[in-house]
Amino acid sequence: MTKITIDPSERMIILGKTGSGKTQFAKYLLRIIAKKMPVVIIDPNELWLGKGKGGQATDWAGKKEMGSIDKPHLIDVFNPKWHVQCLQPDVDGTEQDERLERLCYDLLKAGHHFIYFDESEGIATANQVPRYIRRVWKTGRAHNLGAWVSTQAPTGIPKIFKSQAEKFIAFKVGEEDADVVGNIVHASEDEVKALKPYHWYYYDTTMEHAVLNPPIPFKGKK
Ligand SMILES: Nc1ncnc2c1ncn2[C@@H]1O[C@H](COP(=O)(O)OP(=O)(O)OP(=O)(O)O)[C@@H](O)[C@H]1O
Numbered sequence: 001m002t003k004i005t006i007d008p009s010e011r012m013i014i015l016g017k018t019g020s021g022k023t024q025f026a027k028y029l030l031r032i033i034a035k036k037m038p039v040v041i042i043d044p045n046e047l048w049l050g051k052g053k054g055g056q057a058t059d060w061a062g063k064k065e066m067g068s069i070d071k072p073h074l075i076d077v078f079n080p081k082w083h084v085q086c087l088q089p090d091v092d093g094t095e096q097d098e099r100l101e102r103l104c105y106d107l108l109k110a111g112h113h114f115i116y117f118d119e120s121e122g123i124a125t126a127n128q129v130p131r132y133i134r135r136v137w138k139t140g141r142a143h144n145l146g147a148w149v150s151t152q153a154p155t156g157i158p159k160i161f162k163s164q165a166e167k168f169i170a171f172k173v174g175e176e177d178a179d180v181v182g183n184i185v186h187a188s189e190d191e192v193k194a195l196k197p198y199h200w201y202y203y204d205t206t207m208e209h210a211v212l213n214p215p216i217p218f219k220g221k222k
């Protein structure tokens with residue numbers, strides 16, 4: 001397996017159809033990151049918010065309280081003890097989400113954070129990239145703001161995401177997307193189509209290196 005090195009200011013794109021393992025993969029790695037630096041998760045589905053826990057969000061390991069869901073976790077109320085915070089954005093790719101906008105600018109100012117956009121197709125598409133997302137993606141590196149996105153819509157990824165990312169991961173995708181995704185991760189269409197559950201292609205532009213990887217260790221209920 002590739003030894004994934006995480007650069008705190010990197011950009012990474014995670015592709016895969018629904019249920020292919022993107023979120024699980026991100027959880028695994030974000031846990032490692034969160035030990036070193038604060039992580040902010042943009043989560044349209046509240047999956048990371050510890051739904052059903054009396055309106056309180058916990059970190060996804062269930063250990064720490066993160067504050068109440070109806071009070072979005074903006075950086076100005078950031079508690080330095082917390083390593084993981086979530087924000088549920090408005091998921092209409094064409095609307096400006098003021099909370100998310102403010103968070104993005106605050107993070108750029110603060111630096112030294114990691115931001116993960118789960119299901120980014122709700123926030124930015126090929127046709128519509130909010131300016132604050134563009135700023136995070138384009139200038140975040142200079143501010144030590146690492147950013148990952150995951151999406152099940154590979155054809156709709158904004159160009160700016162692809163041109164600025166150093167790392168690309170593809171899990172299983174729809175047959176019709178295999179060509180596009182193969183191009184992104186430097187694998188053939190057939191190789192992408194043959195991906196087994198939770199196996200992933202990893203392409204790193206800094207190493208000019210693409211490799212097929214086995215599933216990451218899975219902890220959790222099936
Ligand atoms: N490495 C793994 N090994 C075994 N099972 C896994 C693994 N990764 C994910 N799963 C299983 O697959 C389910 C779906 O995974 P996950 O939520 O990560 O998919 P996803 O790509 O984020 O899907 P969606 O696009 O719908 O959000 C998980 O709940 C888990 O049961």
Ligand SMILES: [Mg+2]
Nearest residue numbers: 022023024118
């Ligand atoms: Mg997911």
